Amino acid sequence: MLVKQAANVVELMEYFARRKRPATMAEISDDLGWPRSSTFNLVGTLAEKGWLYEPRARGGYYPSPRWLALARIVSDAEPLPEAAHALVARVAEETGETTAIGALAGTSAIFLAVAESRHPVRYFAEVGDRVPVYAASVGRAILAQLSAQERQALYRRISFEAFSGTTPVSAQAVEAEIAAAVERGYHQSSSEFVPDLAGVALPLPLGERRLSIVVAGPTSRCLERRPLTARLMQEAVASFTKAFGGS
Missing domain, CATH: 1.10.10.10 (Winged helix-like DNA-binding domain superfamily/Winged helix DNA-binding domain)
Structure with a gap:
């Protein structure tokens, strides 16, 4: 509403x-x-x-x-630690693509930190940008951290819209994407919300905060590289998690 x-x-x-x-x-x-x-x-x-x-x-x-x-x-009361900003910068440098940290905001995922790619053709993103939580890997990586009951309650508030032929447009479809991501080891997307955009996302553990980190860029450059991108992200996130004592 x-x-x-x-x-x-x-x-x-x-x-x-x-x-x-x-x-x-x-x-x-x-x-x-x-x-x-x-x-x-x-x-x-x-x-x-x-x-x-x-x-x-x-x-x-x-x-x-x-x-x-x-x-x-x-902001001072609930800041992102400098290590999180450093993580975003590191992943953007290693992958060469725009990287962001997302959090849940209603039925959207909102970007809290962004490091843009230096490529002329890239995913343009800014802090404060929002994407539908169900229609992007950054959002589903957050949903995966909720309980089944929490997800179902959230689905009831979502007006599922098909932005493209690849958009999951039901709670069942989103659940299937989450299950596939658990099996795969990472969340991925292809033109589900933004045309010609491919993304890879991972949950980002930070205390009790349910965050995710996403790398996104043009499908022509990023679609086939998603497994490699995921490995680079996993290594960086593992180092970040270790620095925070696994919190």
Whole structure:
């Protein structure tokens, strides 16, 4: 279920991240296709609470530093250790492909850390990007760490959509993919959500956190290399796990 008011706040912040300069209420309304009354109410509320401010009189609104201060507090309370960022960098260097750490966010997997490939043709990803948890190896590597009961509860919240002919579009299909990955030793994907993209993912044990690490790139370069990519990832993850005492 999508709560529109909450979604609009997120959309507004993403809008400012793209725009990188203040915007008037009229500009926000026109650019986002919102009714003027809804825009006035939302912007007015955020400004009243100190989350938006006017850098110059009648020059438009912009997010205040309060967002950054809050984000830092939240991040400091539950940070990814430097070793996790080093792991992402190592795997990206050894495989030559974009590497990311994912976590569960609702019915999606969200990227917490990203190291992009240096190839001109590559998988473009950023921290905060999300993919459907069922339609990508990074998500299924997280699902595999849940209990069967937890997975079934999550499946009931998912509206399975076929993004391509390879997308698993039912709980049974996802369960079959997870079972095959356990047998294989790694999770894999091919154009299930993003066309012409091949991926390999592994669970990433870090205390009680259910994370995964994924390597993804163009199918022309990565599809046949998935077993080799998996071996490189397994070696790196084993070293990471050993450093954390198997936690």
